[in-house]
Amino acid sequence: AQKVTQAQTEISVVEKEDVTLDCVYETRDTTYYLFWYKQPPSGELVFLIRRNSFDEQNEISGRYSWNFQKSTSSFNFTITASQVVDSAVYFCALTSNTGGFKTIFGAGTRLFVKA
């Protein structure tokens, strides 16, 4: 069975602080993809990053970085020097190639960035 766990329900930080959002996943598949999506207060879902199960390289995109570790089944997301515009709900998701490319989401982490 597939499962995605985001243990942090809400995080509150002050602007310019660094913050890490945790994601732990479970799957029996050897081939799978992990994703992060952002949902700002407007409600739409915005794709942030995709990582396949064979690529454990960390990735940095501006103030965003992602740390994928298969040994701990984790795919954590760090925002450096947070800004008020980063306030949103962030979802981690897992897609595997069995069962018709079913994509399962974690419960989400709501991030509040205060000025």
Added chain:
Amino acid sequence: NAGVTQTPKFQVLKTGQSMTLQCAQDMNHNSMYWYRQDPGMGLRLIYYSASEGTTDKGEVPNGYNVSRLNKREFSLRLESAAPSQTSVYFCATLLGFNEKLFFGSGTQLSVL
């Protein structure tokens, strides 16, 4: 290109009423999905269709039915709405296994 279009955007039902949420895509994607979003629960998969002519249950299928009418359209039906089905519903599509989901703008459904 419209992408993924969901109708209606808002709906209020009384307990026991039925309705169908419509989803249409113009991206020629094979796979389509219905999710519901509830506070603290994330997005939970209701039903999905890997390709035209196939549908499968997701995590929370009870109380719902779906129809993959053709490659473009995937509808979600509530036969007898219950207050527990009050939620925001998202339709999504997927080109391939290694691709991101494309989401509609959501339907806010309230069942009184």
